[in-house]
Amino acid sequence: MKEISGIKEIVKPGNLAYKKSGILTDEIMHYCPGCGHSTAHRILAEIIEEEGLQQETIGVSPVGCSVFLYNYLDIDWQEAAHGRAPAVATGIKRLLPDRFVFTYQGDGDLAAIGTAETIHACNRGENILIIFINNGIYGMTGGQMAPTTLPGMKSSTSPYGRDVRTMGNPLKMTDIVATLLGTYYVTRQSVHNPANVRKAKKALRKAVQYQKLNKGTCFVEIVSNCPSGWKMTPVQSNKWMEENMFPYYPLGDLKIPDMLPDEQSKTE
Amino acid sequence: MKQELRLMKGNEAVAEAAIRAGADGYFGYPITPQSEILEYLMDANPYEKTGMVVLQAESEIAAINMVYGGAGCGKKVMTSSSSPGISLKQEGITYIAGAELPCLIVNVVRGGPGLGTIQPAQSDYFQAVKGGGHGDYHLIVLAPASVQEMADFVELAFDLAFKYRNPAMILSDGAIGQMMEKVWLGPQQERSKTVPEWATTGKPPTRKRNIITSLELDPNRQEIFNQKLVAKYNEIREKEVRFEEFQCEDAEYLLVAYGTSARVCQRSVELARAQGIKAGLLRPITLFPYPSKQINKLADKAKLILTVEMSAGQMVEDVMLAVNGKVPVHHYGRMGGMIPTPDEVVDNLKKLIKEI
DSSP, X not given: OOOOTTHHHHSSGGGOOOOOOTTBOSOOOOXXXXXXXXXXXXXXXXXXXXXXXXXXXXXXXXXXXXGGGGGTBSSEEEEOOTTOHHHHHHHHHHHSTTSEEEEEEEHHIIIIITHHHHHHHHHHTOSOEEEEEEOSEETTTXXXXXXXXXXXXXXXXXXXXXXXXXXXXXXXXXXXXXTSTTEEEEEEEEOSSHHHHHHHHHHHHHHHHHHTTOSSEEEEEEEOOOHHHHTSOHHHHHHHIIIIIHHHSOOEEEEOOSSOHHHHHHHO | OOOEEEEEEHHHHHHHHHHHTTOOEEEEOOOTTSHHHHHXXXXXXXXXXXXXXXXXXSSHHXXXXXXXXXXXXXXXXXXXXXXXXXXXXXXXXXXXXXXXXXXXXXXXXXXXXXXXXXXXXXXXXXXXXXXXXXXXXXXXXXXXXXXXXXXXXXXXXXXXXXXXTXXXXXXXXXXXXXXXXXXXXXXXXXXXXXXXXXXXXXXXXXXXXXXXXXXXXXXXHHHHHHHHHXXXXXXXXXXXXXXXXXXXXXXXXXXXXXXXXXXXHHHHHHHHHHTTOOEEEEXXXXXXXXXXXXXXXXXXXXXXEEEEESSSSSHHHHHHHHHTTSSOEEEEXXXXXXXXXXXXXXXXXXXXXXXX
């Protein structure tokens, strides 16, 4: 690879604001340019490292774009069948109740084929963290319509736009699980600009801390872009997401526990 | 090391044997005729005594994936169901085989296809021994013919599953699941504290991360993995064949049957011998690996072989393969939840003898 001129001058210890998390491996990620997955991976890796959780974490990777997630984070992993990650995580957590167990799933995986597993794991209040990346499309298989695809949105299986009369309306899984008694903390975030990355990281850290209390399922949706699937440039896709996805999937907390973890520990 | 004599249903024996074998977890979903397994475990509440987790899942699909998760942590985990539920589990079972995880699946078979009947059948033989889900794989399949074996095979199945890192199945049926017999139960064993080196338990600095997966996009590497599985199945074929012979020493007419059918055929052999017909019975205990060599050996002395199954004729194909044309192989079966009687089998055998 051709060296960028002056890079050695710029990249020197005194100038570095960020450090690569030790939880991230050196494997080259396979994601398309501008995709939100890699950013979500990074903040997750940073939190696992900062919270000192590597030795007690077991992740469950899905079928979808993030199928190779186990190559990128240096923790123990189980690869689940399509949609079954919450059931697999249930098995792990029930057998190893003192471990930190999370799933990382896309919208096809979580909101279509895995709807039953998702709702029932949340309804039982399984003490797991579910990270839900919602980009409104099946990315890995080439941009087909997902349950989360917006009305009128074009995809390879809704080439004239999603017609809600025959294809149904987008499913708001995060809103559904927030109504269940088994969930403890439910939030919706995005990672498309630095401000939102910081907010998402804060929310994800809270979810990880809440999870350690074993008081129910924590659920973090990250509304994300899919430049390739949406047939846009990364910049266009982020703009389109702000204008179209966020009104339908508004960012913010949907369910917050009465008390923060540190307050809770004081009262117990 | 049998300790306690109890009168139990086959389904209850499986449940009690699982607790006593030190199982770590059971994940199930109700379906007739095996719901007693889940009911018994919920009632026994082993979590209080041994720490064994018992969970009623939202579906058979969820239950087998919970088994996947628990097995991936190196735990002794199991599920049970009956035919339509086992069909639903096939996705999970092929992933478990592909990820080389040990676990126990109990199938208390009922008649099909579709919703079928709740009465006993042996019509899931192909599904159990030929793979069942997609891809090239095998389960280790044990076929109990009594309530005692329902209990005994739980520990045996777990031992074989862990020895070969392969899912094992107990292929029973509604008759053995529902009938009550006396059963000797072993002592309570402690749950294992050993953690297999491949298990996902949280990565310590001392080892590389463990990944439980069946995914490999490179066809060269996938083929190498498939070859590894084939070598494992061949080793199982070599070392783990189990069968029982009943009056085979001088048998001119050999019956081959497993499970409930084998119980019927044992009586048929006695009835036939009383009429001067030198009959014998080979009962396969392992259906995979299949006792092909022994059947081939017995075929040297036999004039004909009759397989008796509660199906349209499934195991008969494996007997034909084993015999490889040495002697004629026939099938007699009842279906739809019907069980053949000993006399029916003898009548059928006599008809075939006349035709020779």
